[in-house]
Every structure is written in C-alpha cells, then in structure tokens.
Amino acid sequence: MFPENFTFSIADWVNGWVDALVTNYGDVFRQISDTLLWAIVNLEGLLRATPWWLMLALVGLIAWHATRRVLPTVVIVGLLFLVGAVGLWDKLMQTLALMLVATLISVLIGIPLGILSARSDRLRAVLMPLLDIMQTMPSFVYLIPVLMLFGLGKVPAIFATVIYAAPPLIRLTDLGIRQVDGEVMEAINAFGANRWQQLFGVQLPLALPSIMAGINQTTMMALSMVVIASMIGARGLGEDVLVGIQTLNVGRGLEAGLAIVILAVVIDRITQAYGRARHEVSR
Amino acid sequence: MSTQALNKIEVKNVFKIFGERSAEALKLIGESHSKEQVLAKTGCVVGVNDLSLSIGAGEIFVIMGLSGSGKSTLVRHFNRLIDPTSGAILVDGEDILQYDMEALRQFRRRKISMVFQSFGLLPHKTVLENVAYGLKVRGESKQVCAERAQHWITTVGLKGYEKSWPHQLSGGMRQRVGLARALAADTDIILMDEAFSALDPLIRAEMQDQLLELQKTLHKTIVFITHDLDEAVRIGNRIAILKDGRLIQVGTPREILHEPADEYVDRFVQRRAATV
Numbered sequence: 001m002f003p004e005n006f007t008f009s010i011a012d013w014v015n016g017w018v019d020a021l022v023t024n025y026g027d028v029f030r031q032i033s034d035t036l037l038w039a040i041v042n043l044e045g046l047l048r049a050t051p052w053w054l055m056l057a058l059v060g061l062i063a064w065h066a067t068r069r070v071l072p073t074v075v076i077v078g079l080l081f082l083v084g085a086v087g088l089w090d091k092l093m094q095t096l097a098l099m100l101v102a103t104l105i106s107v108l109i110g111i112p113l114g115i116l117s118a119r120s121d122r123l124r125a126v127l128m129p130l131l132d133i134m135q136t137m138p139s140f141v142y143l144i145p146v147l148m149l150f151g152l153g154k155v156p157a158i159f160a161t162v163i164y165a166a167p168p169l170i171r172l173t174d175l176g177i178r179q180v181d182g183e184v185m186e187a188i189n190a191f192g193a194n195r196w197q198q199l200f201g202v203q204l205p206l207a208l209p210s211i212m213a214g215i216n217q218t219t220m221m222a223l224s225m226v227v228i229a230s231m232i233g234a235r236g237l238g239e240d241v242l243v244g245i246q247t248l249n250v251g252r253g254l255e256a257g258l259a260i261v262i263l264a265v266v267i268d269r270i271t272q273a274y275g276r277a278r279h280e281v282s283r
Numbered sequence: 284m285s286t287q288a289l290n291k292i293e294v295k296n297v298f299k300i301f302g303e304r305s306a307e308a309l310k311l312i313g314e315s316h317s318k319e320q321v322l323a324k325t326g327c328v329v330g331v332n333d334l335s336l337s338i339g340a341g342e343i344f345v346i347m348g349l350s351g352s353g354k355s356t357l358v359r360h361f362n363r364l365i366d367p368t369s370g371a372i373l374v375d376g377e378d379i380l381q382y383d384m385e386a387l388r389q390f391r392r393r394k395i396s397m398v399f400q401s402f403g404l405l406p407h408k409t410v411l412e413n414v415a416y417g418l419k420v421r422g423e424s425k426q427v428c429a430e431r432a433q434h435w436i437t438t439v440g441l442k443g444y445e446k447s448w449p450h451q452l453s454g455g456m457r458q459r460v461g462l463a464r465a466l467a468a469d470t471d472i473i474l475m476d477e478a479f480s481a482l483d484p485l486i487r488a489e490m491q492d493q494l495l496e497l498q499k500t501l502h503k504t505i506v507f508i509t510h511d512l513d514e515a516v517r518i519g520n521r522i523a524i525l526k527d528g529r530l531i532q533v534g535t536p537r538e539i540l541h542e543p544a545d546e547y548v549d550r551f552v553q554r555r556a557a558t559v
Contacts, residue, residue, distance in 0.1 A: 181403075190396065191397075
C-alpha cells in the first residue's frame, strides 16, 4: 500500500474551478456555443440541401483538380455513391459538416501556432508537452467539463475534436518550417527579404507538403472522433455505429463504419494530392 | 582620408567568437592565448581573430584559406549575416554595424548581393523567378523584374531555361542562376562564398572565365572566397590568406607566389608548383 499521509488529490480543486467557470462565465460560453452552432447548422443545411448528384460532381471536380488523374477521381466519386446507395447520404453530410468545421478551427489555431513555435525555441519547449497531453489524455476526461460549459450536442463534439485533432497540425507546421534549407533562408536574408516575405514567399510554400500532411492527419483524427462525438449528441455516421453497438445490429454498425472509412479515404487522397507541390508533380 | 574614399569595404580589428562566454574568450585572446587554448578554457570557437583589411572599389578580392580558417565566417560579416563580437566594418565609409533592421535590409537590397556554395536557389520558383528574386523583394514592378531577369539569364547563357525548375538543372547551370540572381540585383558589391567549389574542374574554369569576362564591363567589387590557390591566382586582383581566423598575408597573386609571408603560405605555393 502507498502510505496514506503522502497522498493528495487535485480533484476537489479542479471541481471547484470548473464550477466557478460554469457559474461565472456560463453566458460567455453559451454565446460562443450559439455562434458555433449557427455556423455548423447552416453548413449542414447547405450540404444536405445540395442535390446528391451536384455534390458528387463537386467532389469529382475537386478530386480531379487535386490529383489530375482519372482513376482516383472515378474511384472517389464511386465510393461516395456507394455510401448514398446504402442509405447513409444524409448522415454522411452531417458528419462531413462537423468534420469540416472542426478542421477549419484546427487550421485557424494550428497553423499560426506552428509558425510561432518554429520561430521561438522557448514557445516550442512549452508547447510540445502540452500537445502530448492533448493527444494522450483520454477524451472523456475533457468531455465532461466541455459538456458542462457548452451543453450537449454538436458544439462540445467540435471542441473535443479540435483538442484531439489540432496537435499534429501544429507539430507538422513547426517541423515543415524548421526543415526549410538553411542556405535558402540565408540567401533570401542576404537579398534583404523581410519577415513577411520570408514567411509567405519561402517558408510556408516550402513547408506546404508538411502542412498538408498535418491537415491530412487532422482530418483523419477528426473522423476518428466521430463515434465519440455521437455519444454526446452529435448526429451523423457515428450515431449509426453507436446504435449498431447498442442494439447488437452488427450489420448496421458495419455499414456506418465503412461509410466513415470511405469518407476518410476520400479526404485523405484529396489532401495528400494537394500536399505534393506543383513543381514536384512535374518531376 | 583619400585612401578611405577608394576603399569599398574596410574591416577594422574584427573578432568573431562563437559561444556563450565570448567576452571571456575575447579577453583571453587579448592575452595572446591560441585558438586551441581558448576553446579548452571557455568552450568558445574563435572564427575571426583581430582581422583588418581593406578592399578597393572595382577589384576582385580573393579570400583564401583551408576549411575552418574562418573565410566563410568573415565574408558573412560584410552583409551582416553574422555580426562580429567586436570591431568595425565600413562600407563606402559607413559603419554598417550601426544599421538597424530596416537600414540593413535596404543595404542588402541595394548595395550588396551574394552567391552561395550550394547555390541557395528557391526550389519552388522557376529560373526566371529565382533570378528576379532580389528585384522582387525590393518592390520593383513585375515588368522590370522580368526584363532585368531575362537580360541576365541571357548573359550567363541560360536562355531557354527561364521556365525550368532548379532541380532540373545541372550544378553548373544552377550556379549560373545564382550568379545571374546576384547580378540582376545590380549591387556594387557581390560576395561569392566558394561559389565554384561544388563544380567540376571544366565547368569551374568556364565559370571563372565568364566571371572575368563580365567583370571587364561591370567593374563590380567582388569578394571571392576559395580554398583553391589556382582559382585565387587566376581571378584575383589581390589575395588575402587566412589561417585560424587570422590574416597571414595580403598581396597581388605575384606577391603571394614569389614572396610568401610564411611557411603556411609557402606550403600552398609549393603544392601548386608541384601539381603544375
């Protein structure tokens, strides 16, 4: 047994802190929550209102623009058609909306943070352990306070997803910028490029493959949160997996699971293709 | 004062010490400890050791030394990619160490450009965009950029490769792009840090000829770094020989060859005589 007089607990302290947060700043969080909800609901409405054939055509167009090859484009469109064919189109759109918003927020937070951390070793030393915690902490632990602050539904699902999905993007943005060839940086410095010109003219373009790999990872991780998100009331494909588990309907669970995989493959192929810079494609 | 006006670059008692305890190291050098002793006592590396020299306008000034002699460190002081630990550096009589960030940027954009050993080309930009880079950075119009870049691409013999990517070119062609980029910026001073060292002997000789040919009409002040005495003698108006961050000898190629200042310089010269 571990000696009794050495033990302590931070549980009460944390509970008190969260309670205070909820009572004092509840309105602020409610406001954030409402704004975010408005964005998701509208995006979801738009995606679901779009006719399925137009949606497929759009995805096909994006896939073609990204890969410039016929076969991947056809396969991507065909796979999505399959999801519609098993009757999951509506849920697919709901999941897609959730994922797009989560990814967008992750990008808005992740890329600037990655850039800053590439600039400063000190910030990086603080940030990296934090990112480790964000990625390894079981998501249910932070789901409880997030639920208390934002209530049930899509918004806490988004927050939980961002906490889990933003770290790889921050890491890979930082890595990509740090890996830019030292002599190239020296050269543009020698020609008098200012910080802005260095960042947008050279560092970000050269880090692009790495950043796109980060966005790719973010979307994949966001998708892996879909089932957990459905446990706290987010609609979509995860819901079907959950119902499948609860009613021992293996078939239904599998269908929804495969639909998630298909969505993952489609987004993966498209983001990866954009990650390959143009001058490398022509190689 | 009259000599000052002719001198494009003037370096006065410059020390560069790498490491945390540079002040301490500086003191030790002052007490005439050697580079090795300073390293052992403070963990600091002496890059440049009490170096003074002046470079005249319009000359090709070669700085020569073995690797580790501090020549690449020294040349980076001229555009302040590296700041000295102590000493003064004057360009056109102005103390460039007093420049703030903005003044330094303007100085780098207008007055001094550089060619790098491993080229330092932007891999995501075409040859044309690379050559125009210096002009673009200082805000020249698109048309001026394209025109000037085209002119220098033609001059260095890369016509037809404007739209190529750097990775599609051979080493020699890449360095022509690097040279064209420096020339297009149209600065008085060009620093060339082992610019031809990565090239094979034939291409290297070709590039040397081209540089000399260009210099006949351009009259730039060129500071050329090399570890190769043949190259130094071939293109230099004057040669400075560095060892352990110290200046050993400055002189015309003839002076270096016929009156080597010490045994270190003599060894360079002897080796050359042996291979010829």
